[in-house]
Amino acid sequence: MTAAEPVRAPGRAGPARAAAPAPDPAGRGTRKVFFLTVLAAASVIFLYPFVWLVVASLKPRDRTFSDPFLPWPVPFRPENYAAVWDAxxxxxxxxxxxxxxxxxxxxxxxxxxxxxxxxxxxxxxxxxxxxxxxxxxxxxxxxxxxxxxxxxxxxxxxxxxxxxxxxxxxxxxxxxxxxxxxxxxxxxxxxxxxxxxxxxxxxxxxxxxxxxxxxxxxxxxxxxxxxxxxxxxxxxxxxxxxxxxxxxxxxxxxxxxxxxxxxxxxxxxxxxxxxxxxxxxxxxxxxxxxxxxxxxxxxxxx
Amino acid sequence: MRRLRPETRWAYVFLLPWLIGLVVFQAGPMLASLVLSFTRYDLIGAPEFAGTANYARMLEDPRVSRAIGNTVVYTLLHVPLAIAFALALALVLNRVTGRAAGAFRTIFYLPSMTPYVAVGVLFLFLLNGQAGMVNQFLALFGIEGPQWTTDPDWILMGIVLMSLWNLGSTTIILFAALRNVPRELSEAAMIDGAGTWQRFRAVTLPMISSALFFVVIINTIASLQMFDQVYTMFFGNQVAQQSYGDAALFYVVYLFQQAFQFLHMGYASALAWVLFLVIAAITLVQVKVGNRLVYYEAEEHAG
The missing domain is CATH 1.10.3720.10 (MetI-like)
Known part of the structure; x- marks a missing residue:
């Protein structure tokens, strides 16, 4: 059965092995910076919807859609959470x-x-x-x-x-x-x-x-x-x-x-x-x- | 009955929960659902034999073809895109080692911890045509974004976009597979003068083919059964349901409506059985094709 494929015996679960040091050709440093930049950009894409959700939940209704790229709530309205509890x-x-x-x-x-x-x-x-x-x-x-x-x-x-x-x-x-x-x-x-x-x-x-x-x-x-x-x-x-x-x-x-x-x-x-x-x-x-x-x-x- | 050895008897004691569950919640319901698919049953009266009427009705029901069309288009867009992006992420993750890789992996998985109902809600806001973040982002580049949640021509695309936020588990599976590719192979190829693309094509891809194949199957099966996010965004509320017609009607959503909104249990069972046959067939075909395409390490050692 195909579902079986990725399953490994318990001893081998986890990360398979420590990464062996690779030969270090010139330019490896800049490439690493490039990869880290790509990953950081992807992280922003994956995380930002969370940030938006939390920020928007702390703003008054008429500001929900305003300033979507501002990562903190203005004005700050934590009372929304009390309102949820009542609603x-x-x-x-x-x-x-x-x-x-x-x-x-x-x-x-x-x-x-x-x-x-x-x-x-x-x-x-x-x-x-x-x-x-x-x-x-x-x-x-x-x-x-x-x-x-x-x-x-x-x-x-x-x-x-x-x-x-x-x-x-x-x-x-x-x-x-x-x-x-x-x-x-x-x-x-x-x-x-x-x-x-x-x-x-x-x-x-x-x-x-x-x-x-x-x-x-x-x-x-x-x-x-x-x-x-x-x-x-x-x-x-x-x-x-x-x-x-x-x-x-x-x-x-x-x-x-x-x-x-x-x-x-x-x-x-x-x-x-x-x-x-x-x-x-x-x-x-x-x-x-x-x-x-x-x-x-x-x-x-x- | 032949007397069983005590050990065998105990074995069956341990298996008993599974066997009961198999009969009561798996095999039994499968058969029951097959039988019901040949009846008319509304929960009130007894099931009435209806021959193949339910299946004939499926062929003529425009909502069935709409639901199948939407589901298939979604699957054909979601699966390749999701796997391509996840593979790209996993490949990059594999190039940065240690703590950084772990931290990024955590971040990529976080969206997968958001309950689908909350994902649906979140994207109703993000994809909002007038003021949602997605269109405000596009506006930065002078692009006027579509009405993702109300324009019937764009609803499916919005759902695909939403689905691509959820790449965590596919990325983790592919990343784990990449970590298991022996570095010596790639190094040997490098010494032989293979470029990056050649090494990926001739070494990495075959070595992770079984994991790739696996994520194709599970993503396909999950896509065909899409329900929670779509139902949250577009169904269950009559005002909402009327405005965009059937643009967001997915197969399992329709099955659910037939069963639990209209109480057409016979018709819903026929829909369910067709879905089962389709998924079984797809799995079978993928396994057959997979066996030809996938490189299994064990075979080589055995041969």
Whole structure:
């Protein structure tokens, strides 16, 4: 399966090797300056929309579009953030997003690790066939199962609750199972066998050895699923009707519909709400940065 | 039933969550959606057998062809552009080593941490025809920018432009692949007198071909399923929906509308199955073509 290509054994994850000193022909210095200039220019392009967003969210409405290249707010209007809190239940949405996100991430991490241990440790009839099913579902577009999945949650009487936003994750997810299995295959078998000889049960092997040893891969799975859940708009659109249960993306969509598209234009509120939706995730990114970079390089998740 | 060895039994215990999930949330729904695609079902009554009516309707539905057209044009523009820019960034990143490369990589990835709804909102402002930053920037060069968010002829281009803000993961994958290209190869080619372009063409490109191929596939599949940003910007609000017609109608947006706005569950299932077949076919073709184009290191060692 092609998705397997960029995945490497855990020992080789990370940056492959220190850059060897290259021969140093003349002109290398100026070329380096050139490359750094290109990268700096690209950085401005990637960063400036953030700057604009934050700056515009701190200005009064009639100045939203003024001075787009001035990187600080004039006049400064931090009251916009108080106005957001009054206009929409941002705090409740933030709490919902964190609760749903942590539930989704914990569920998928633990269940995927459980299944991955099964694939990595045991040899049993049908293993390759079942593992093939893991690989096959990786490319399955979520849109295909949208309707029947909705019918399942509807039949279970759980539409209108947050359960469908995370409970599907209790059964593992192909990408993370794949990642964790690769990781566990890198653990020498005698580590497990020694524990078996000492009388450890299979559950002990999973809990006491596999779980602690795969910590970096578990963190990768956790942060990626947290991000995916924080991004998700489709499931909250389908399953949530009560605004009190909204997550931030769903809430932000409601804010846009009311204050940008609707007859009551309050751009500053839309902008401030966007900052509130984005900022926590940026903080998570800075805390877990190296796991994100490793995770993308090894699994290709976005 | 034959008695299983205890070890085998335990193996199945560990696999149980996956197997349950496979049946309940993957294979089951796939089949259910195939069956539903041959019915009329509005959630209220029982599904009614409709033969191939849903598929026939797809052929005649002008909104389907519009949605397919928009999605395909977007994909054909987004995928090559995104990969070209990401590759360029990764190549430059690969030339500056150490801390600087890490810092830039972080900056390039930051936009990918912005939830798509917020991306959609942000670009509604940036692409605003009258006063958005993009057009104010173009005005600096005396160019009068188009009405990106309201002119039906320019909406798709605006969406492509927005999508190019999000190159982080593609850049990281390609950068990681470039870091794995043994420097000796490139140096050997340099000693043999190969120029920069020749070295890129004959050494670097083949060595990263599997990563390139991978990002083509994932970017294509993601583009075909574009939903969040577009839905945020142009749908879900009736005032907004009327003004620009179907210029921003993407396939999955239409599927979503059919299923959850109009409750045409049978028709939506047919749309979903066609999407599945298309994505499966594209993946298959890309794998076939890829196998011919991609250089796999392992093969050489095996042969």
């Amino acid at each position: 929409a239940p941002m705090l409740a949405w933030l709490v919902n997003t964190v609760v749903v996100g942590v539930a989704a991430a914990l569920a998928v991490t633990l269940s995927s690790a459980f299944v991955a241990f099964g694939f990595a440790y045991f040899r049993f009839p049908g293993r390759n066939l079942i593992f093939g099913s893991v690989l096959a579902t990786m490319m399955l577009p979520a849109a295909v199962t949208l309707v029947p999945t909705f019918l399942i949650w509807n039949a279970a009487g759980l539409t209108g609750t947050q359960v469908p936003l995370w409970a599907g994750n209790l059964f593992g997810s192909a990408f993370y199972i794949f990642l964790l299995r690769q990781f566990l295959l890198g653990v020498p078998r005698y580590v497990f066998e020694a524990a078996r000889v000492d009388g450890a049960s299979y559950l002990d092997l999973f809990r006491r050895i596999a779980l602690p040893l795969s910590r970096p891969a578990l963190i990768i799975a956790f942060v990626f699923e947290l991000k995916a859940s924080w991004f998700d708009l489709m499931k909250p659109l389908i399953y949530l009707q009560d605004p009190a249960l909204y997550t931030l993306p769903r809430g932000l969509k409601a804010v846009v519909d009311q204050f940008y598209q609707g007859g009551d234009p309050k751009w500053e509120i839309v902008l401030a709400a966007s900052v509130v939706t984005t900022l926590p995730l940026v903080v998570v990114f800075f805390l877990g940065q190296r796991y994100f970079v490793q995770g993308i390089a090894t699994t290709g998740r976005r």
